[in-house]
């Protein structure tokens with residue numbers, strides 16, 4: 566598990582695995598006896614604090630790599646805390662610290678339950694950053710940390726059950742392994758900027774297509790000029806908007822980012838004539854969408870700038886358009902990559918025909934799709 570975390574550059578996974586492994590090793594070697602033994606009791610009490618607190622701390626961390634000064638400090642923090650505990654325990658002197666424990670840790674001895682008030686506080690302190698990180702970052706790693714915390718809570722609460730610690734460590738490591746797999750799937754198949762499936766996911770999809778399908782290549786018009794006029798960040802916003810609209814494709818279609826400002830729509834089970842209404846609907850939706858762009862040229866602190874402070878003057882509305890070429894599979898063009906190539910050629914016909922329109926390779930609709938008026942033409 567630690568190797569997986571290291572190999573996939575997921576340092577938080579590695580820290581969590583290290584935390585679980587250290588706790589599990591101490592449980593296996595020091596807690597296979599009654600908790601009425603002072604040594605075992607102190608060991609159990611300290612583990613029930615370290616486990617949740619480390620998990621909470623890990624949730625705070627940003628991915629900063631492992632073989633970096635901060636990564637090494639984080640590893641040492643876990644290793645030293647469990648190492649010191651293990652060292653005192655192996656000397657047989659851990660039980661001497663029993664009288665030093667606060668009442669909120671000792672009372673579980675009197676009432677014969679397993680989670681002390683102090684451990685409950687530690688679990689709450691561990692839970693808060695995990696929940697916060699999950700809400701803000703929404704990563705699979707945070708979900709795995711949450712699963713590990715809950716399984717640690719269950720293990721410590723039912724500590725007298727046979728094999729409970731083995732079940733705990735298995736459940737936690739499985740959750741961490743799943744998060745590594747899901748993270749790597751996301752990295753490989755989902756486009757980071759637009760959050761829609763990426764080129765690799767398209768390649769997978771192409772290999773599963775049946776006898777009848779249509780592929781459409783979509784390209785944002787004059788995107789270079791857009792970048793040059795408004796800046797790369799605004800260009801990224803445009804890409805996100807177009808991707809979000811294309812992702813709403815109906816008619817059984819699916820959208821992919823092909824690369825740069827190009828997108829692909831896949832329509833399984835549809836020929837060009839059947840796919841056309843859905844393609845046109847998307848083209849029109851995008852062309853009619855009023856995109857608010859913050860005025861990059863607003864003066865900073867002069868008279869003119871003050872005049873422009875009002876919200877209306879601060880942004881302008883532009884419309885973004887896309888050109889589309891689409892092609893169905895035929896006996897002459899049976900390979901999906903050849904279909905894409907043909908769709909790409911049709912896309913360039915759309916560009917030549919004035920942009921903001923779609924062109925089919927085979928189908929000739931009676932009334933050709935027409936270019937719509939722009940709210941603002943940035944060309």
Ligand SMILES: Nc1nc2c(ncn2[C@@H]2O[C@H](COP(=O)(O)OP(=O)(O)OP(=O)(O)O)[C@@H](O)[C@H]2O)c(=O)[nH]1
Nearest residue numbers: 784785786787788789790792797798800801825826
């Ligand atoms: N902001 C941003 N720009 C990108 C990204 N990927 C590619 N581009 C830009 O997209 C532009 C593509 O421009 P061109 O291929 O020349 O075409 P165009 O300006 O869209 O013109 P036409 O296709 O002829 O309408 C280039 O300037 C790239 O730098 C990206 O992820 N973000």
